[in-house]
Structure formats: structure tokens, C-alpha cells
Amino acid sequence: MASAFEIAGLSVQPGTRGAGWLHIARTPSGGTIGLPLVVLHGRREGPVLAVDAATHGDESEGPLSLLTLLRELDPAALRGTLIAVPVMNGPSFDAETRGNPEERHHYDLNRAFPGEANGSITQRIAARYFSEIAKRTNAIVSLHGGGNLFYLDGFVIAHSTAGNSLDLIKGWGWRRFTDNPDVGVNPYQGTMHQKCGELGIPSITIEMGGSSHRSPEQLRRMKREFTRGLRNIMIHFGLLEGKPDRPETLWSIRKQNIRVNDGGIIDLDDQIDIEKEVGKGQRLMTIYDPLGNVVEEITAPYAGRVMGLPASPLAYPGRIVASVYQVVKEIPV
Numbered sequence: 406m407a408s409a410f411e412i413a414g415l416s417v418q419p420g421t422r423g424a425g426w427l428h429i430a431r432t433p434s435g436g437t438i439g440l441p442l443v444v445l446h447g448r449r450e451g452p453v454l455a456v457d458a459a460t461h462g463d464e465s466e467g468p469l470s471l472l473t474l475l476r477e478l479d480p481a482a483l484r485g486t487l488i489a490v491p492v493m494n495g496p497s498f499d500a501e502t503r504g505n506p507e508e509r510h511h512y513d514l515n516r517a518f519p520g521e522a523n524g525s526i527t528q529r530i531a532a533r534y535f536s537e538i539a540k541r542t543n544a545i546v547s548l549h550g551g552g553n554l555f556y557l558d559g560f561v562i563a564h565s566t567a568g569n570s571l572d573l574i575k576g577w578g579w580r581r582f583t584d585n586p587d588v589g590v591n592p593y594q595g596t597m598h599q600k601c602g603e604l605g606i607p608s609i610t611i612e613m614g615g616s617s618h619r620s621p622e623q624l625r626r627m628k629r630e631f632t633r634g635l636r637n638i639m640i641h642f643g644l645l646e647g648k649p650d651r652p653e654t655l656w657s658i659r660k661q662n663i664r665v666n667d668g669g670i671i672d673l674d675d676q677i678d679i680e681k682e683v684g685k686g687q688r689l690m691t692i693y694d695p696l697g698n699v700v701e702e703i704t705a706p707y708a709g710r711v712m713g714l715p716a717s718p719l720a721y722p723g724r725i726v727a728s729v730y731q732v733v734k735e736i737p738v
């Protein structure tokens with residue numbers, strides 16, 4: 406029999422669930438900025454797994470899926486402990502934007518880790534997560550997506566220095582993964598991922614969703630896929646019993662995000678869609694200015710498949726408008 410699990414003022418008895426806020430600060434009108442915690446503590450001792458969502462406030466498929474799974478789970482049946490943080494960046498979630506619009510210095514929470522206890526509000530959120538949650542866990546899973554501006558079909562990211570990350574990728578059980586998040590410049594300093602790797606905490610980032618596919622049918626598909634992965638990873642760690650629902654082989658992919666140079670209005674080529682095969686140099690979309698002139702044609706950097714597309718016809722300069730991938734190798738699970 407396990408003993409009570411103590412975290413952030415919560416004392417969760419074995420076989421039960423606890424929920425509460427890890428308070429960080431008050432808003433000007435007196436509301437709370439904090440981390441919502443739901444802890445499911447099993448009857449039997451076991452690993453501690455943390456799952457978080459909405460580090461970016463416009464990626465709301467993750468919170469939806471995590472809350473769905475939490476409703477379905479019976480803590481008495483668990484071995485070990487699940488710590489869920491369904492909304493990491495409350496102010497950005499309220500605003501439905503990637504970062505907190507009131508944040509002047511560290512807009513993107515996922516570039517602010519491990520944070521600073523006396524820093525800006527975004528740094529404080531990152532610091533509290535690291536000091537009170539991340540260090541208590543055996544592994545961390547972060548749920549992300551394409552947000553307001555982009556649709557991304559599902560894949561898993563691991564930082565190559567994070568121990569056991571391939572093991573986690575297999576445990577999650579989605580087809581595609583990469584341990585090389587992007588090419589070219591490295592804009593990934595300060596991700597939770599990177600800091601977990603430095604601290605030796607195994608972690609993966611899950612990417613799926615975005616506004617363009619928020620039809621009821623697509624939303625249900627995302628919920629199914631996220632909850633499938635969440636159950637798989639809990640089975641992988643022995644928190645849940647059962648057989649994982651996953652393919653027999655996984656694809657290690659090489660992915661390239663393509664950015665526009667100048668702004669304009671995107672006209673996607675008719676045959677281009679998610680998972681469509683494209684040839685090297687094939688046109689994906691054309692960017693027009695408001696006078697109707699062609700600003701730029703966006704082409705595939707190599708033969709592969711389309712994994713991400715814009716959620717809006719508006720192209721802001723420097724913004725990612727497409728993501729194309731190639732399978733580098735197949736890996737048996």
C-alpha cells in the first residue's frame with residue numbers, strides 16, 4: 406500500500422484523487438494565476454508521471470483530452486501516481502493566444518524554462534512547475550498542437566539528450582517521431598524539453614491539432630488520438646494494466662518547417678493536403694499581395710509528405726506556413 410502523496414498543499418490518499426491550485430500570483434482584479442493540479446494516486450507504489458497541456462494557450466485540444474482521460478480513470482486501479490496540469494499558462498489560455506498578452510519580456514512559456522522564481526509572470530510559472538512538479542516525476546509528457554495559426558498532424562518530439570526518450574516514444578505509440586525538432590537556426594532554447602534533458606528527466610512533447618481542423622469530427626479524432634497515447638504511456642510505466650494500442654513499427658522522421666519571407670494572402674494548391682505526398686520542388690501554395698501580385702511560391706524542400714498547413718489564409722512574414730516530412734527509418738516497437 407502506498408502512503409499519501411503530498412504536493413503543493415494537497416495530501417492525496419492512496420486510491421483517491423486530489424485537485425487544487427498551485428497559486429502563483431493574483432491578477433489585478435484579484436483572480437488567481439496558478440497551476441491547476443489533478444493528482445490520481447494509486448493504491449500501490451509506483452512511478453510518478455506528469456502530463457501537462459496548454460503551455461501555449463491557443464492549443465486547447467490537449468486540455469480537452471487530458472480532462473477526458475481523467476474522468477475515465479479510477480485512481481484505485483492505478484499503480485503509482487499521475488500528476489495532471491491541464492492548463493499550464495492560464496493567462497494565455499484565457500486570451501486564446503500562444504503567450505500571455507500582458508507579458509512584456511518572456512512571451513513564450515516554452516522558451517522560458519527552467520524559469521526564474523522572482524522573474525516575470527511567465528518565468529514564475531515555469532519556475533514553479535520545475536521546482537514543485539518536474540523534479541517529483543519519473544517522466545513528463547507535454548501536450549501541444551498547432552494553435553490558432555497552424556494545423557499539425559500528430560507526431561512526437563524527443564530531445565536527443567533526454568534519457569530514455571526513445572523508450573517514451575515507443576510507450577506513447579504514435580507512428581511518427583523526431584529527435585531533431587527543426588533544422589537551421591535553433592529557436593528551441595528554453596523549452597521544457599531541453600531543460601528536462603539537461604536534468605536527466607525523460608520527457609516527450611506531443612504535437613497535434615490546430616484551428617483549421619476544429620470541425621466536430623476532427624476534434625473527436627484528436628481527442629481519441631491524445632487519449633490513446635495517454636493510456637499507452639500509462640500502461641508503459643505500469644500505472645495502468647492492459648495492452649497498448651499502437652503500431653508495430655514507428656517512423657523516425659526528418660521534418661522541415663517552411664517560413665514565408667514576406668507577408669500576404671495564402672492560396673493553397675488544390676491537391677495539397679495533410680499526408681499528401683509531394684515531390685521535391687513541388688509548389689504547395691502561392692502568396693499574393695493585396696494587389697494580386699505573386700509575392701512568393703512555397704515549394705517542398707524535398708520529396709515527402711505534408712504534415713502541417715496554415716489555419717488561416719493570412720501569411721505574416723517569417724511565419725511557418727507548411728511542414729513537410731520524410732521517413733528516415735522504421736523502428737520496431
Ligand SMILES: [Zn+2]
Nearest residue numbers: 461464549550
Ligand atoms: Zn505548443
